[in-house]
Amino acid sequence: MGSLSAANAKFCLDFFKELSKAKVNENIFFSPLSISAALSMVQLGAGGNTAEEMEKVLHIHEVLSMRSLGTKGTPEKYGEAGGAHSQFQELLSALGKAGATCSLSIANRLFGEATFQFLQQYLDSARHLYHAELEAVDFINAAEESRGKMNSWVEKQTGGKIKDLFPPGSIDSTTVLALVNAIYFKGQWAIKFEDKNTREMPFRLNKREHRNVPMMCGKGKYKLVRRQEEQVTVLELPYTGGELSMFILLPETICDESTGLEQLESAVTYEKLAEWTNMENVYLQRITVYLPRFRMEESCELIPVLQPLGMRDAFILEQADFSGLSTKPGLFLSKVIHKSFVEVNEEGTEAAAATGMIIRISSCSCIPYEFRIDHPFLFLIKHNTSKNILFFGRCCSP
Structure with missing residues (x-):
C-alpha cells in the first residue's frame, strides 16, 4: 500500500469513527478529501513532531515517495510526506478534468496577512503542489472585511451551498494565515x-x-x-x-x-x-x-476530533512547529472548521464541503x-x- 487514495480512505474511517462517538445515532456527512487536503497544506509548513503527528493522523507517512519531479518546490524537501504531496498534485489535476458529464471542482486558497513574512519556499510549494495561491488580506486592521472576503470565495467555489464558513469572531488581528479547501460536486x-x-x-x-x-x-x-x-x-x-x-x-x-x-x-x-x-x-x-x-447540512469544529486521533502539538502554542511556514516563532493552529452539504433526489446528487484552518501568532453474493x-x-x-x-x-x- 502506498497510494494517496489508501491514506485518505484510512483517514476517512478514523475520522468517521471518532466523530461517531459524539454523534450516536445521528446523521453524519463530511468530505474526507477536503479535510485531508487542507491539513496537508498545513503539514507542508510544519516541522519536527508537529509534522510527524500530522503525517500519522493523515496516514501520509505510508504513501510511497515519488521523487521523479525534480523541480522547484518538489516533495524531496518534505521527507516521508513527499509522496503524498506529489500525489495530491496529480489528484487535483485529475479531478479538474472530471467535469465532462458531472460538475466536479476542488480549489485551495491561502489568505495571508499582508505584512507577515512567509517563507517563499512554502508559498512556491503550496502553489506547485496544491494549486493554492496566496491572497494578501489585512487581518490586523480589517479582520471582519477579510472574513467576508474569505467566506465569499468559499460560497462561490461551492455553488452557493457553503455559506459563512468562518463565523463571526473566528478572525482577529492575531490571525496570520487561513488555509481553505472547497469542493463541489453535482452529478445526474x-x-x-x-x-x-x-x-x-x-x-x-x-x-x-x-x-x-x-x-x-x-x-x-x-x-x-x-x-x-x-x-x-x-x-x-x-x-x-x-x-x-x-x-x-x-x-x-x-x-x-x-x-x-x-x-x-x-x-x-x-x-x-x-x-x-x-x-x-x-x-x-x-x-x-x-x-x-434526503438532504443534510453539517458544521463541525474539528480540533476535538483530530486531537484524540493523535494530532496535538499543532494546536498548542508552546509545542507547535511551523518553521516551514515562517521564521517567526509563536505560530499555532487555532481553529479548524468543516461545513458540508448534500442533497439526493430523483435527478442525482449535489454535494459541497469546505474546510478552513486558521493559523495565529501569539500576542504573547x-x-x-x-x-x-x-x-x-x-x-x-x-x-x-x-x-x-x-x-x-x-x-x-x-
Missing part, C-alpha cells in the same frame, strides 16, 4: 428515478420505530453484492459518465434500540471498504431500487431482485478513476 444518475414513482414510505429507525419519508423508486441494471461474513449489502449507483458513483452500504440486520449500523461500523476497515466498493468483477443485475430522498433502503445506512461518493473517497456519510434519519 446514470439511471434517473422518475418523480411519479416517489411516494411516502416507512423508513425503519430501529425495530420499534419508523417514520414516513419520500422514497424514490427506480428499475434498472445495477451492480450489487452481498458480503455474507459482515452481513452487509453494497449497491453502486453510478452517475452519468461512470467516473463517479455513490455506494450504499446497507446492514442486513437492525437491532431493537439501535440503528443496526453498530456491527458494520465496528467491522469496516480500509481493506474491507476497498474490497466492498470494487465492482470490477460484479455483473449487472436488473434490480428495483428504493432510495430515500445472493442478489435480491428488490433492494429497499428503508433503514439506516452508510454512503460514500467515490472518484472511481483515482479511487478517492470525496464524501462519506451516515443516514440514520432522512
Whole structure:
C-alpha cells in the first residue's frame, strides 16, 4: 500500500469513527478529501513532531515517495510526506478534468496577512503542489472585511451551498494565515428515478420505530453484492459518465434500540471498504431500487476530533512547529472548521464541503431482485478513476 487514495480512505474511517462517538445515532456527512487536503497544506509548513503527528493522523507517512519531479518546490524537501504531496498534485489535476458529464471542482486558497513574512519556499510549494495561491488580506486592521472576503470565495467555489464558513469572531488581528479547501460536486444518475414513482414510505429507525419519508423508486441494471461474513449489502449507483458513483452500504440486520449500523461500523476497515466498493468483477443485475430522498447540512469544529486521533502539538502554542511556514516563532493552529452539504433526489446528487484552518501568532453474493433502503445506512461518493473517497456519510434519519 502506498497510494494517496489508501491514506485518505484510512483517514476517512478514523475520522468517521471518532466523530461517531459524539454523534450516536445521528446523521453524519463530511468530505474526507477536503479535510485531508487542507491539513496537508498545513503539514507542508510544519516541522519536527508537529509534522510527524500530522503525517500519522493523515496516514501520509505510508504513501510511497515519488521523487521523479525534480523541480522547484518538489516533495524531496518534505521527507516521508513527499509522496503524498506529489500525489495530491496529480489528484487535483485529475479531478479538474472530471467535469465532462458531472460538475466536479476542488480549489485551495491561502489568505495571508499582508505584512507577515512567509517563507517563499512554502508559498512556491503550496502553489506547485496544491494549486493554492496566496491572497494578501489585512487581518490586523480589517479582520471582519477579510472574513467576508474569505467566506465569499468559499460560497462561490461551492455553488452557493457553503455559506459563512468562518463565523463571526473566528478572525482577529492575531490571525496570520487561513488555509481553505472547497469542493463541489453535482452529478445526474446514470439511471434517473422518475418523480411519479416517489411516494411516502416507512423508513425503519430501529425495530420499534419508523417514520414516513419520500422514497424514490427506480428499475434498472445495477451492480450489487452481498458480503455474507459482515452481513452487509453494497449497491453502486453510478452517475452519468461512470467516473463517479455513490455506494450504499446497507446492514442486513437492525437491532431493537439501535440503528443496526453498530456491527458494520465496528467491522469496516480500509481493506474491507476497498474490497466492498470494487465492482470490477460484479455483473449487472436488473434490480428495483428504493432510495430515500434526503438532504443534510453539517458544521463541525474539528480540533476535538483530530486531537484524540493523535494530532496535538499543532494546536498548542508552546509545542507547535511551523518553521516551514515562517521564521517567526509563536505560530499555532487555532481553529479548524468543516461545513458540508448534500442533497439526493430523483435527478442525482449535489454535494459541497469546505474546510478552513486558521493559523495565529501569539500576542504573547445472493442478489435480491428488490433492494429497499428503508433503514439506516452508510454512503460514500467515490472518484472511481483515482479511487478517492470525496464524501462519506451516515443516514440514520432522512
